Amino acid sequence: MKKLISLTVSAAILLAPFAYTLNVPALNLKVDAVSAASEEADAPAAKPTAKPAATAKPVATPKATAKPVATPKATVKPVATPKATAAPAATTKPATTPKATAAPAATVVPAATVKPVPTTLPVTVKENVYQDGVYVAYGDAYSKGTEGAKIEIKDGKITSIDLLRTSPKLIDRDARNNYSALWQAYGLMKNKLIGKTRDGAAVVDAVSGATRSSNGWKLSVDRAFERALTVKDTDAVYFDGVHMGIDPTGKYAVFATYESNKLTDVKVYPLNNAGDFVDEKAYTAEQSAAVAAITPALLAKGTAAQPVAGLEADFKAATNAFWDAEQNAKINNTSAYVDGFYSSYGTARSVGVERADIVIRNGKLVDVKLFRLGNNLIDRGATAYAEVVKANAPMTAKLLANGSYFANYDEKVDGISGATESSHGWNQAVERAFEKALKVPGEVKYFDGKFAGVDNQSKVLLLVDVASDAVTNIKLSLFGADGKLIADDKLSAEQKSLVGTLTSGLLEKGVQMSDITGQEELSAAAKAALTDALTNASKVQGTYKDGTFIAFGDAYDKGTNRADVTLRNGKIVNVALYRVGMNLVDRGKAAYPEVVKAIPQLTSSFLAAGTREAVQDVDAVSGATSSSVALKTAVDRAYGKAEIVEANKAAYFDxxxxxxxxxxxxxxxxxxxxxxxxxxxxxxxxxxxxxxxxxxxxxxxxxxxxxxxxxxxxxxxxxxxxxxxxxxxxxxxxxxxxxxxxxxxxxxxxxxx
CATH class of the missing domain: 3.90.1010 (Sufe protein. Chain: A)
Known part of the structure; x- marks a missing residue:
């Protein structure tokens, strides 16, 4: 009988030894730790409020943001309590009682011969004012968006921080898309705030030229600390200030102003297709009428506002936007999900699989991109089946209008005609992405289902069945020299024997399977494909986005070097290298002969290296040293563009x-x-x-x-x-x-x- 492969969070331990022999790095499944609750409002450098005394007893609730890392392991039984190694985002265990401060010597007698010390001195236990974790909050909202901050708090201090500057759609902008005074302010303010307590953060100086944003960031930090309070002021429900919300379809933005827990003002703004505010002077008659009807209704009734006949769709969108603003304003945001970016897959088939990249805020879907991958797990884009290509936009619209996945999905009702299977796959991928975002994840570390895995050089495809954290079956297929799968009935006798041996070896030993003599390269590919499949099945979000990223090396007066890098699970699965002229056109064979010769060598070496770090260790090609260095730089910059959380937030690469x-x-x-x-x-x-x-x-x-x-x-x-x-x-x-x-x-x- 085939043995089940237990999948555990300790896979990195097993996979690490293969990082070099297989060109398969140990899995990096670091959690993208983002806040459990987005929020905006203002008050420059607000002073901390509702701080409990140092001796206040903490509420025994789970830490809101510590999320354990789960890395797959192909052959050993699950570890009961995996160690969390990433920036925390949510934890499954209740917070333990904080450590007491050092007790007086009187309570410890090191030996029988030691004379006891009087024990009349009181023992003071210092309890945590703030729960450790990661929190997000926002400053005051205005016409260009708002500032925000994602901070990690440990022992009452900021241990990491990501400063946000959002668009009106409340999604963090790339730094270069904000005004120039902010480009360096990100780094300067981060350095000022890191390591600070709440009080220390409140008094740091603003960055010259970016005073408004600096104060917005400081207020965001203060509110994040407020959300982290172990004991909250039960009388305080909302942050005072102006809070912004957006409906998932991006039709309306709503500003809700709260003062002393009361809603005092509402403003409704139509958004254009780019997600920016429509200038009031450019309102259509219909927009003016809708805003005039919706505004007083929201101010009077909030989410209970009743639609005016003929404006039902507008009221629904605006009410959803108001709800979003209200959640952002709440001090105690009760969303079950950690805000942020997540990506996941639907059920895999031999012809490919669907993937969804989503952004969650306040438990709602606020952005989604849908992909149809081929059997090599690379996005097919416009080359997918015509009906699937046509279904992408309407399915995206349905998901955004729903604000989530469809909980009771029915292909006949919810699917897109002509692409029901892909519609189901996309919905399932979104559902799984939401599960990745849970603040309190379940015990199971892997999704049940069928998952595809391909080595990064597309030699082997695995369809892996997973149930209750164990691999129950593996279907292995080989790619031919033309990049297409070889049908089972087209395999040679030798290939059939090889497929059988590899399959049984993977089921028996996982990535610890012994290489087949004479087939070491294919054996390594099979193990890499299993690693890929298990990563795709994992409920933990990785460090990099999947997709193709284009970047350049340093230019000179003859042109530059370009790398188009396709990533999956942080691994390079495709790379195209170019030497381009001053007109940015590929020079092809007209480039220097040494460069023409070097490009295929470097392409092969970069694929074999497979990771950001390993590419930098690739030797330069003799005679093309400068281009080799430039292309390695381009690959590194492509990884920089793919980071879910930017390591060093900046407008441009140096x-x-x-x-x-x-x-x-x-x-x-x-x-x-x-x-x-x-x-x-x-x-x-x-x-x-x-x-x-x-x-x-x-x-x-x-x-x-x-x-x-x-x-x-x-x-x-x-x-x-x-x-x-x-x-x-x-x-x-x-x-x-x-x-x-x-x-x-x-x-x-x-x-x-």
Missing amino acids: GIFIGVSADKLVNVMTYVEHGVPVKMLVYYLDKNGSTRTLNQLTDAELAVKSEIESTSTGYSLHKYGYRAAAFGNNDAEKEVSAKVVEAIKSALESAGK
């Missing part, structure tokens, strides 16, 4: 980046230092992408080049490094500068994190 105008006749080289564009050089190109010499340039081209390059200081934000606009003293200069601005924006996009 380095040298080029961009081109739409017609590819203008190139701008931008130098970035400390996350800020500080210097720019302008090149004009011919139709072949070669740089034109100065004596070939027109007066207008020279004038624009001089303006851009003469305003470079080399140490502070370049004049045209933020919201560049066309300029010039005449029409010719304005025409040229418009193209230069296109190239600047292109360069900054290449540099963007």
